[in-house]
Amino acid sequence: MLDRYALEPAARVLRALRVTPSAVTFLGLVLAAGAGALAGMGAFLPAALLLLGSGTCDLLDGALARLAHRASRFGAALDSTADRLGEAALFLGLLLFFHWQGSTLGVLLSALALVGSFLVSYLRARAEGLGVGGSETGLMTRPERVVVLVASLGLAQFVGPGAVLWGTAIVLALSLLTAGQRLYQVWGGTRTG
Secondary structure, eight states: OHIIIIIHHHHHHHHHTTOOHHHHHHHHHHHHHHHHHHHHTTOHHHHHHHHHHHHHHHHHHHHHHHHTTOOOHHHHHHHHHHHHHHHHHHHHHHHHHHHHHTOHHHHHHHHHHHHHHHHHHHHHHHHHHHTOSOTTOSSOOHHHHHHHHHHHHHHHHHHOTHHHHHHHHHHHHHHHHHHHHHHHHHHHHHOOO
């Protein structure tokens, strides 16, 4: 539904402007890196806005590729790589922020949330590579991570860094749960007799 009413019209405009899906992917990565840098400095609201823009680019690049008949395996790999780099930039920015604030808990949560988010993505790729189900299983996929992080960063501008701490903890807990669900699905899909 989102594709039809929001993404498709935006993708049509981008196609008319001769913007390539890869350009949208790179823009998303630049915005995510900017969000990470701003989060590291404690500029949470601007970081939230850049992260929201990055998430929008992540949705748009695929819609544009399909609309322009330019979807490719390399484009999918480039998109996934940019997504991982963007997430790493954000969590590393948060890790630095919490380090400078002297919050050992914040540093630990940021590092573990990065690991958890990578596990979710890795297990999706591994399940698809093995040809088994479970690649879409779980509560905390990339769009949900972006929503939680955007909300917590935006809220932190008004209530303080504790909101980011809670958001990071939620991402960590639900990412680990999602990774467990996906691993279980892979286990079920690879069992022999």
